[in-house]
Each structure stands twice: as C-alpha cells, then as structure tokens.
Amino acid sequence: MADLVYRQLLGSLKDKILAGEFPNMKLPDERSLSEQYEVSRSTVKRALSILADQGVVFKKRGSGTFINPLYLKNDSVFHYNNGSNLGITDSFQMNGRKPGIKLLKFEVVRPDPELKRDLFLKNDDFVYEIKRLRLFDDEPFMIETGYIPIKIVPELSEKIVSSSIFNYLQRERNQAVTKSYLTISAEPSTDEDQAQLGLTPTEPVGIMAGVFFLDDGTPFEYSRMRLHYRYMKYNTFVTLDD
Amino acid sequence: MADLVYRQLLGSLKDKILAGEFPNMKLPDERSLSEQYEVSRSTVKRALSILADQGVVFKKRGSGTFINPLYLKNDSVFHYNNGSNLGITDSFQMNGRKPGIKLLKFEVVRPDPELKRDLFLKNDDFVYEIKRLRLFDDEPFMIETGYIPIKIVPELSEKIVSSSIFNYLQRERNQAVTKSYLTISAEPSTDEDQAQLGLTPTEPVGIMAGVFFLDDGTPFEYSRMRLHYRYMKYNTFVTLDD
DNA sequence: TAGTGGTCTAGACCACCGA
DNA sequence: CGGTGGTCTAGACCACTAG
Numbered sequence: 084m085a086d087l088v089y090r091q092l093l094g095s096l097k098d099k100i101l102a103g104e105f106p107n108m109k110l111p112d113e114r115s116l117s118e119q120y121e122v123s124r125s126t127v128k129r130a131l132s133i134l135a136d137q138g139v140v141f142k143k144r145g146s147g148t149f150i151n152p153l154y155l156k157n158d159s160v161f162h163y164n165n166g167s168n169l170g171i172t173d174s175f176q177m178n179g180r181k182p183g184i185k186l187l188k189f190e191v192v193r194p195d196p197e198l199k200r201d202l203f204l205k206n207d208d209f210v211y212e213i214k215r216l217r218l219f220d221d222e223p224f225m226i227e228t229g230y231i232p233i234k235i236v237p238e239l240s241e242k243i244v245s246s247s248i249f250n251y252l253q254r255e256r257n258q259a260v261t262k263s264y265l266t267i268s269a270e271p272s273t274d275e276d277q278a279q280l281g282l283t284p285t286e287p288v289g290i291m292a293g294v295f296f297l298d299d300g301t302p303f304e305y306s307r308m309r310l311h312y313r314y315m316k317y318n319t320f321v322t323l324d325d
Numbered sequence: 326m327a328d329l330v331y332r333q334l335l336g337s338l339k340d341k342i343l344a345g346e347f348p349n350m351k352l353p354d355e356r357s358l359s360e361q362y363e364v365s366r367s368t369v370k371r372a373l374s375i376l377a378d379q380g381v382v383f384k385k386r387g388s389g390t391f392i393n394p395l396y397l398k399n400d401s402v403f404h405y406n407n408g409s410n411l412g413i414t415d416s417f418q419m420n421g422r423k424p425g426i427k428l429l430k431f432e433v434v435r436p437d438p439e440l441k442r443d444l445f446l447k448n449d450d451f452v453y454e455i456k457r458l459r460l461f462d463d464e465p466f467m468i469e470t471g472y473i474p475i476k477i478v479p480e481l482s483e484k485i486v487s488s489s490i491f492n493y494l495q496r497e498r499n500q501a502v503t504k505s506y507l508t509i510s511a512e513p514s515t516d517e518d519q520a521q522l523g524l525t526p527t528e529p530v531g532i533m534a535g536v537f538f539l540d541d542g543t544p545f546e547y548s549r550m551r552l553h554y555r556y557m558k559y560n561t562f563v564t565l566d567d
Numbered sequence: 568t569a570g571t572g573g574t575c576t577a578g579a580c581c582a583c584c585g586a
Numbered sequence: 587c588g589g590t591g592g593t594c595t596a597g598a599c600c601a602c603t604a605g
Binding site: 138141200201262263264265266267268270271284285287288289293294299300301312315316317318320 | 378386394395396504506508530558
C-alpha cells in the first residue's frame with residue numbers, strides 16, 4: 084500500500100514540511116522534484132495535488148508551490164489517523180481517554196427501500212441493526228445506529244459488535260474502511276438522547292449520518308450517529324470550484 | 326474555464342447522472358468513455374476521480390464505476406456551484422428563494438490575538454467587523470459575523486457590505502474566494518439566536534466558523550455563522566487515508 | 568523571456584473481479 | 587480468462603508570473 088511511488092513521495096514531502104525543511108515556505112518546482120526523486124512529473128503532480136487537496140500546500144501557477152501555514156493548527160474532534168485508521172472511535176480525538184461501547188441492540192432486520200438503495204442491496208438481502216452507546220472514560224458521548232448487510236459479514240456476533248467492527252474487519256479480513264459519505268446536521272435532543280447522553284432539554288445533538296465504504300468501494304455500513312453537541316466538531320477544508 | 330476537456334466531460338457525466346441516464350447505477354467503463362468522448366483515458370480518469378472525490382460516484386477496481394445513491398438524494402443546504410461561485414449565499418441552496426441581507430453592525434475594530442493569528446495580521450492592522458442577518462424570502466436563517474482586514478479592502482462601505490462582499494470582490498477586482506477552512510459544530514441557541522432566527526429555547530443553532538481564502542492563498546475573512554438548525558445540512562465525502 | 572504549474576495524449580503494465 | 591480500474595512514464599503544448 085505505502086510502497087506506491089506517489090505515496091512515498093507524499094509521505095516524504097509531508098515529513099519534510101513538518102520538519103521545517105522548507106523555511107521559505109516554498110517547495111522545489113515540479114521538474115526538480117521529478118529529477119530528485121527520479122519519478123515522472125505526473126507522479127510529482129499527483130502527490131502535490133493530494134497535498135493541496137488536504138490543505139497542506141497551495142499551488143500558484145507561474146510562481147510555485149507554497150506551504151499553508153495554517154495547516155499546523157488542528158483541533159478537530161473528528162479527524163483521521165495516518166494509515167492505520169481503525170474504527171470510528173479512532174477517528175475521534177481521544178486525548179488519552181479510554182473508548183467504550185455499550186451494546187443496546189443487535190438484530191437482523193429487513194432493510195427498508197431507502198436503505199436497500201443506499202447499500203446496493205438485493206430484494207432478499209437482510210441487514211444487521213446494531214445500536215450502540217459509545218463512551219469516553221465511561222462518559223457517553225454518542226448513540227450510534229448502524230446497518231450492515233449480513234452477506235458482507237455473515238459471521239458477526241454480539242462479541243464482535245461489542246467492540247470495534249472496523250478493527251475486526253481490518254484484523255481478520257484485511258479489509259479497511261477508507262471512505263465515507265456523511266451528512267452533518269443538528270437537532271434538538273429527544274428524551275432518549277437526554278437520558279443516554281446526559282443532556283438537558285435545551286441542549287442539542289449533532290448528527291452525522293451516511294455510508295461507510297470498504298477500500299474496494301463496497302458500501303459497507305449505513306450509520307446514524309447522534310452526538311453530544313460538545314463532541315461534534317468537524318473540520319473541513321473546502322475548495323469552492325468543481 | 327469550462328472549455329477544458331475534463332470539465333466538459335465532468336459536466337456531461339454529472340448531467341447524465343442527475344438525469345437518470347444510468348438506471349443500473351453503473352457508468353460505462355473508462356475505455357469506452359474515452360472512445361465516446363474522443364479523449365484520452367487519462368482525461369476520463371481525471372473527470373471520474375473528481376466525481377469520486379465529490380462522492381458522486383465510487384469506483385470498484387475490476388468491476389466498474391457506480392453512482393452513489395446518497396448523492397442523488399442530496400439535500401445539503403451548504404453546497405458549491407460549478408465555476409461561478411460568488412458569495413456565501415450562493416453556496417447555500419436557494420430553491421428559488423430570494424436571499425436577503427440585513428446589516429446589523431459595521432465597525433472597524435482592533436483584532437484580538439487569536440483573530441490576528443488566523444488572518445496573519447501585523448500588530449497595527451485593523452479589521453472590519455461586519456454582522457449581518459441573512460434571509461431567504463424575508464425569513465432569517467443565519468447570523469453571520471465576519472472580520473476582514475481593512476488593508477485588503479480599504480474601500481469597503483455600508484452599501485457594499487449590505488450585499489455580497491464576495492460578489493463585489495469578483496466583480497471589481499476579479500478576485501475569487503475559492504478556499505475555506507471551516508469548523509462545524511452545534512450549540513444551544515442564545516436569547517439573541519432565538520429572537521433573530523425565530524427559534525424556541527430547545528432548538529439549537531448550527532455553527533460554521535473559519536477562514537476564507539482568496540484564490541492566491543491570502544486569508545481574507547474570518548467568519549462565524551450561526552444557522553437555524555434546519556438550515557445546517559452539510560454533506561462531506563471523506564477518504565480516511567493520507 | 569525564463570520559469571512555473573495546468574492540461575492532455577498515448578501507451579505500458581499491474582491488480583482485482585466475475586463468469 | 588477477459589474486462590475493469592490503478593499506477594506510472596515520457597513528452598507536448600498552454601497559461602500565468604515575475605524580473
């Protein structure tokens with residue numbers, strides 16, 4: 084995975100940037116990098132484009148490629164680890180707190196039409212419905228309801244489901260969950276939210292809902308997360324042209 | 326801008342997807358598209374990659390390229406127009422509603438240390454503080470407080486500020502705002518939120534705060550937006566590997 | 568004008584999927 | 587096995603920036 088040429092270059096450049104090896108905030112030009120690393124310019128462009136998408140650098144035609152000074156400050160609660168991304172909880176900043184899971188529900192159900200479409204299911208496919216309360220140091224912060232096609236992981240058990248499913252997949256099947264399409268919103272808290280997450284009636288929940296995909300593109304899980312509002316902080320770098 | 330080959334292809338494919346011209350949720354393979362559109366496969370890959378980055382499609386090696394069903398039911402309020410992105414309001418879905426602005430405050434103030442850092446200001450730089458209520462068809466949906474260095478647009482006036490600043494920049498100076506770092510969160514509504522946005526005490530606001538950059542990378546504005554919670558729906562497609 | 572990033576082509580080879 | 591997307595190369599030409 085990481086032996087791909089553009090990945091190596093990506094990593095090398097990121098390391099050098101973080102190590103402060105470009106004190107003038109400017110990277111070498113693409114043709115020089117192509118020579119230095121002995122790769123084609125296209126591959127250099129690929130690596131640089133990814134860095135630009137990540138907001139690490141920005142490119143100015145006719146001038147060069149520059150480091151984005153703002154890249155350093157990152158206080159997002161929802162973030163991504165490099166490489167070994169295992170499990171949703173790993174996508175949340177933990178600050179040394181111990182993540183926990185309390186299983187609320189574990190059933191096999193028939194998916195409704197919408198879910199069927201979202202997960203590309205056939206007529207007679209069934210899904211697990213998994214409802215879990217997630218905690219940091221015994222403090223609940225999220226109610227998560229997930230739907231996973233049984234045909235993808237027919238061996239799922241209460242035991243597996245009581246810890247990280249993503250971890251399990253990575254460990255046992257060497258399949259990583261690497262993509263997700265999420266909708267972020269907020270709502271007033273329901274009675275259940277208030278009870279489970281320790282909220283007052285005026286305190287809201289943040290909502291993140293959407294589909295997680297396996298590395299190969301297979302839609303793997305539809306998940307609906309209701310977060311204690313103080314735990315929902317999502318950072319995003321956006322480029323506003325298509 | 327839009328006469329680039331990969332942009333045309335991108336637009337064409339997006340149109341066809343939205344028009345439902347791929348009822349089996351599968352696009353033609355890359356080599357076929359390359360022939361049909363008489364462009365190289367690399368260009369096809371480029372267009373498809375962008376679609377994949379946007380979460381419109383996902384690709385499965387060995388199988389094909391498939392349409393993301395969640396994209397078709399895209400009801401995001403915050404989204405981006407192709408090409409002519411002008412102004413924040415243009416980034417919100419309007420559905421034929423007329424956007425309006427009510428100016429609440431327009432001052433020149435001394436930035437606090439944090440703001441100074443976020444906008445890369447020097448010690449004696451001042452900023453405009455612009456507080457505006459934004460409406461759809463006379464219905465308020467967002468309280469926006471923005472901070473803009475006076476040195477960037479010393480000619481700012483109440484008149485300009487009462488409509489779209491981004492529009493003004495584009496029109497008068499041909500400078501586009503194309504990038505932003507935003508943090509998305511939620512909070513209980515304050516008394517002011519409730520009064521201005523017509524919320525009950527149990528209804529929250531969505532918060533989007535961060536920096537907007539000019540095309541050349543100059544940090545242009547720090548903005549804090551408090552949205553009526555029903556208007557905050559943010560779609561995001563994430564890849565969890567670096 | 569020289570240097571930079573942007574676009575595009577043509578083609579090679581690899582890795583994965585499903586019949 | 588044939589078909590698919592993934593990676594990479596080599597090189598051409600364009601568009602913008604700066605001195």
